Amino acid sequence: MSEAIKVCVRVRPQPGSHPPYHPQSTTSLGAETFGCIATLSSDKTTLSLTGPSVTDRRKNRDEDRPSQPQQLKTYAFDNILPPPSTNEDLYKEAAASVVTAVNKYNQDGTVFFYGQTGAGKSWSCFGDILTTKDLSSMTANDGVMTRALRDLYSPESQPGLNHAVHREVTFFEIFNERVHDLLSPPPPLHKSMPSLPVRTHPTKGSYIEGITSLPVADLTSCLKLVRKGYARRAVAGTKMNDQSSRSHAVVRVKTVIKDMEHEKSTPIVTHLTFVDLAGSERQRDTGNTGERLKEASSINKSLSTLGGVIFALGVNCLNPTETRHVPFRDSKLTLLLRTSLNPANCRTVMVMNVSPDEQQFMETVSTLKFAQRVKQIKTKDGVDDKFKAEESGEVDALRKEIGRLKMKLDGVNTAPPAPSQTSTATTAYLQSTIPKMERMEALTRTLVPNYHRRIMEDKLIDRLKTEKISRLQRLLRAGDSKDDDPDSDLNVLCSEIDSLRRLLNEPDPDAVMYKAMYDDLLESKEPLFEGGGGDEINNLRNLTTALMEEKQSLNSELEGAKKEASEAQSKAQDSTAATKKLLERRLKEAEERAEAAEEAATQKKEVAKLAASLNATQVELREKSKDFSKMQRDHEAEMDSLTNELFMESERMTEEKGATEIEMKGKLAAAFKDNAILQQRVKSLTSEREKYEKEISTSNSKIAQLEGEIEEIKASAAEQKEQIAATHKVRVEKLEQDNLAAYENSEKWERAAEENERKAGSLIDEVKRLKKKRDDDAFELENLQEDMDTMTENVKFLQLQNEELQTYNVRLEELNNLGNDNREDGEEVSEVDGELCLTEERAKQILEEAVSAAENDAFNESAFLPPPDSGEEAHDVFNEDFDEEDDEMFFESQPVDLSRDDENEGIPTFRTPQTTGKAKTLGRSSSRKALAMHNE
Numbered sequence: 001m002s003e004a005i006k007v008c009v010r011v012r013p014q015p016g017s018h019p020p021y022h023p024q025s026t027t028s029l030g031a032e033t034f035g036c037i038a039t040l041s042s043d044k045t046t047l048s049l050t051g052p053s054v055t056d057r058r059k060n061r062d063e064d065r066p067s068q069p070q071q072l073k074t075y076a077f078d079n080i081l082p083p084p085s086t087n088e089d090l091y092k093e094a095a096a097s098v099v100t101a102v103n104k105y106n107q108d109g110t111v112f113f114y115g116q117t118g119a120g121k122s123w124s125c126f127g128d129i130l131t132t133k134d135l136s137s138m139t140a141n142d143g144v145m146t147r148a149l150r151d152l153y154s155p156e157s158q159p160g161l162n163h164a165v166h167r168e169v170t171f172f173e174i175f176n177e178r179v180h181d182l183l184s185p186p187p188p189l190h191k192s193m194p195s196l197p198v199r200t201h202p203t204k205g206s207y208i209e210g211i212t213s214l215p216v217a218d219l220t221s222c223l224k225l226v227r228k229g230y231a232r233r234a235v236a237g238t239k240m241n242d243q244s245s246r247s248h249a250v251v252r253v254k255t256v257i258k259d260m261e262h263e264k265s266t267p268i269v270t271h272l273t274f275v276d277l278a279g280s281e282r283q284r285d286t287g288n289t290g291e292r293l294k295e296a297s298s299i300n301k302s303l304s305t306l307g308g309v310i311f312a313l314g315v316n317c318l319n320p321t322e323t324r325h326v327p328f329r330d331s332k333l334t335l336l337l338r339t340s341l342n343p344a345n346c347r348t349v350m351v352m353n354v355s356p357d358e359q360q361f362m363e364t365v366s367t368l369k370f371a372q373r374v375k376q377i378k379t380k381d382g383v384d385d386k387f388k389a390e391e392s393g394e395v396d397a398l399r400k401e402i403g404r405l406k407m408k409l410d411g412v413n414t415a416p417p418a419p420s421q422t423s424t425a426t427t428a429y430l431q432s433t434i435p436k437m438e439r440m441e442a443l444t445r446t447l448v449p450n451y452h453r454r455i456m457e458d459k460l461i462d463r464l465k466t467e468k469i470s471r472l473q474r475l476l477r478a479g480d481s482k483d484d485d486p487d488s489d490l491n492v493l494c495s496e497i498d499s500l501r502r503l504l505n506e507p508d509p510d511a512v513m514y515k516a517m518y519d520d521l522l523e524s525k526e527p528l529f530e531g532g533g534g535d536e537i538n539n540l541r542n543l544t545t546a547l548m549e550e551k552q553s554l555n556s557e558l559e560g561a562k563k564e565a566s567e568a569q570s571k572a573q574d575s576t577a578a579t580k581k582l583l584e585r586r587l588k589e590a591e592e593r594a595e596a597a598e599e600a601a602t603q604k605k606e607v608a609k610l611a612a613s614l615n616a617t618q619v620e621l622r623e624k625s626k627d628f629s630k631m632q633r634d635h636e637a638e639m640d641s642l643t644n645e646l647f648m649e650s651e652r653m654t655e656e657k658g659a660t661e662i663e664m665k666g667k668l669a670a671a672f673k674d675n676a677i678l679q680q681r682v683k684s685l686t687s688e689r690e691k692y693e694k695e696i697s698t699s700n701s702k703i704a705q706l707e708g709e710i711e712e713i714k715a716s717a718a719e720q721k722e723q724i725a726a727t728h729k730v731r732v733e734k735l736e737q738d739n740l741a742a743y744e745n746s747e748k749w750e751r752a753a754e755e756n757e758r759k760a761g762s763l764i765d766e767v768k769r770l771k772k773k774r775d776d777d778a779f780e781l782e783n784l785q786e787d788m789d790t791m792t793e794n795v796k797f798l799q800l801q802n803e804e805l806q807t808y809n810v811r812l813e814e815l816n817n818l819g820n821d822n823r824e825d826g827e828e829v830s831e832v833d834g835e836l837c838l839t840e841e842r843a844k845q846i847l848e849e850a851v852s853a854a855e856n857d858a859f860n861e862s863a864f865l866p867p868p869d870s871g872e873e874a875h876d877v878f879n880e881d882f883d884e885e886d887d888e889m890f891f892e893s894q895p896v897d898l899s900r901d902d903e904n905e906g907i908p909t910f911r912t913p914q915t916t917g918k919a920k921t922l923g924r925s926s927s928r929k930a931l932a933m934h935n936e
């Protein structure tokens with residue numbers, strides 16, 4: 001059994017219509033019609049195109065439309081889903097088997113979405129993934145890809161516990177023959193997406209160098225990545241589709257399963273791929289211009305390469321001797337999806353999206369023709385081995401082959417019978433076998449009873465012969481004793497025996513004939529009986545039964561085919577009627593054209609007249625042309641001179657240009673420099689922005705953390721509040737109790753208060769006294785201050801005196817020097833310049849005596865100052881021990897700052913007694929005396 005690419009056609013609802021999408025009408029054959037499409041068979045495998053209405057065809061008439069309408073053409077596919085089919089229906093019918101092949105049989109799987117622009121490819125593949133909020137749960141509009149991934153990740157699909165599973169996803173688009181990685185970080189602003197190179201490896205096949213392959217452990221993260229990539233896909237609004245995909249998008253999930261129990265085992269690698277092809281579009285329908293037009297032509301080019309590849313593969317499959325070149329390398333799309341187009345390597349489904357819109361009739365025809373070609377692609381046993389090994393490595397290929405065989409086995413054991421073979425090739429084959437089968441049946445019918453009869457006859461003859469022989473033998477034995485008479489009975493019997501023996505040994509002509517027929521039959525029936533030979537009768541019986549069964553099935557097939565034929569006939573009648581109408585219309589058109597031809601003849605005459613006048617004009621023109629020639633020559637001469645001038649001018653301009661170029665280069669270099677600076681600035685701004693963004697995110701997280709903390713604090717505050725309330729309650733209760741006790745002690749307090757009042761009165765008196773004392777002291781202090789000032793003056797005076805003394809000392813020294821020569825030792829005076837002078841020692845002695853006398857005076861006079869008793873008294877008053885109760889009542893309520901007189905009126909200030917000033921003042925008279933003495 002060969003593998004084929006499964007083809008499923010999905011008819012979208014009429015654009016602009018709203019659900020429920022009912023069929024527009026039902027044909028006489030029971031087919032439901034949707035726009036230009038009718039689904040015929042009840043098992044939804046046959047589809048027919050009804051063709052657009054005449055008005056529509058007139059509307060759409062153009063040069064590349066075939067002259068004959070493509071109506072009533074019937075196509076057969078694996079599944080047809082007319083509206084209102086859902087994405088779930090599509091998945092179940094078309095793609096679920098692909099996921100099973102991947103999960104259960106370790107095969108690769110690919111689902112293609114093909115069709116004209118706006119036919120619903122992206123809707124079928126991705127559904128509403130862009131707007132789905134919660135990707136973890138299924139929604140009604142989930143596309144085929146989303147549903148397939150749900151199945152791929154479902155717990156039932158996972159291998160046993162002793163297997164490690166790793167999955168990776170890649171998502172790329174092919175846009176204008178450039179491969180864009182849709183999962184890589186986006187390029188900087190104003191930069192286009194980089195194009196990745198496609199390489200070919202001798203064993204791995206084609207791959208994209210540098211593509212991002214991200215590990216996806218669970219379904220949600222996988223779908224999130226796909227959504228992210230899908231949002232980046234190139235789309236643009238066209239006349240046919242607001243959100244038209246301008247690229248081929250390919251999502252691929254790679255699964256690697258490793259058997260952990262057998263470390264050395266090779267991991268199983270499978271790929272599940274979804275290809276949302278860009279839609280084919282006709283320029284005049286989309287009204288594209290500029291960039292859109294360029295994209296459209298690139299899309300159409302790669303789709304036509306895909307068509308070429310499919311065509312070549314189909315031709316090679318239909319004709320085993322054909323080895324047509326398959327142009328995989330003509331586009332990146334076919335190069336990268338080469339494996340997916342080989343059913344030997346990959347379980348592939350093509351979803352053909354078509355629109356029932358009559359305006360899109362021609363595009364629908366071309367999509368269905370493409371689908372027909374895809375259906376021709378089948379594996380040829382043994383032919384694909386080389387290809388397989390080349391594509392995916394020998395071990396992998398073998399593993400996949402095992403999977404494929406398992407699937408076939410399962411299909412044989414469990415799958416329902418394959419859909420009836422309605423393809424043209426199968427029908428033709430069946431029809432060619434029918435006469436042969438009928439011949440064989442007729443032969444068998446005559447052969448079997450004859451053979452039975454012949455066998456019975458043979459058996460009877462054998463028995464008769466045996467009986468006759470034994471009877472003759474008995475006679476022979478008895479006749480041994482009788483005479484040898486040639487005419488005797490014995491001789492007769494002997495000759496009879498001989499003839500019988502001859503008869504026995506001679507082959508029966510009938511038997512010979514039947515044997516030959518049987519051999520013939522055996523030969524022709526060889527494929528129906530395994531082994532052949534054996535018991536002829538049994539074989540014949542088996543043959544008959546098999547033939548009868550075959551005949552029955554053929555009959556039923558024949559019935560089906562007849563029915564189909566009659567349906568086709570009635571269709572053909574319809575078609576004929578339509579063709580008749582068309583011909584009538586054409587006749588009318590021809591008549592119209594004839595009328596137009598008459599009109600054309602009249603116009604021709606007019607044209608002849610015009611031609612004559614044209615001739616005259618031509619003569620005139622010729623004359624004029626001579627004049628023109630002369631003028632032209634003049635002009636040419638003029639032109640030559642002008643050319644010369646121009647040449648000179650151009651020379652000058654070239655020079656100027658050189659200068660300008662140099663200037664421009666300078667400017668350009670400056671601009672480059674500026675640009676580099678700007679880029680640097682942009683970079684730094686970008687990094688700053690990133691830094692700020694990071695800070696913002698850190699702040700956000702801090703805010704979140706603080707908010708959390710606030711919440712916690714709030715909670716603990718609430719808790720504390722509760723605790724405080726409880727404590728407050730307890731305290732209030734306690735205070736109430738204390739109040740009660742206080743009330744009870746109030747009398748005692750009152751007494752204490754009276755006592756305190758009294759004490760306070762005496763204290764106030766004391767304070768008053770102290771205040772007075774303070775005033776006295778202040779007065780005394782003022783006096784002392786005055787004395788001090790006087791003393792300061794005295795000190796200054798003494799300093800002056802000291803300076804004078806020093807002058808005297810100098811003078812004395814001079815005297816001394818003079819006297820030394822004249823005086824005798826021990827004398828206190830000496831004569832200098834005729835005058836008597838004190839010796840230096842004496843003068844010093846006198847001065848020292850005077851100073852010590854002054855100091856003694858000062859000391860003694862200080863002893864006469866009044867004693868510092870008043871401060872002590874005040875101190876005692878404040879250090880007096882109070883009763884504790886009194887203390888509390890007075891000082892606690894009115895704390896006293898002893899350092900500030902203004903605030904503590906009446907309370908004395910404590911100062912150290914100032915005595916030295918006075919002493920020094922008094923000592924001043926003694927020193928004066930000493931000085932006087934000294935002077936004397």
Ligand SMILES: Nc1ncnc2c1ncn2[C@@H]1O[C@H](COP(=O)(O)OP(=O)(O)OP(=O)(O)O)[C@@H](O)[C@H]1O
Binds near residue numbers: 116119241245
């Ligand atoms: N079966 C459907 N049911 C409801 N709406 C559909 C269906 N198929 C397609 N549509 C809607 O039709 C519009 C076009 O569909 P979509 O974008 O899938 O077309 P397409 O074939 O991918 O076009 P293109 O090739 O231009 O990208 C979308 O708005 C989509 O929602």
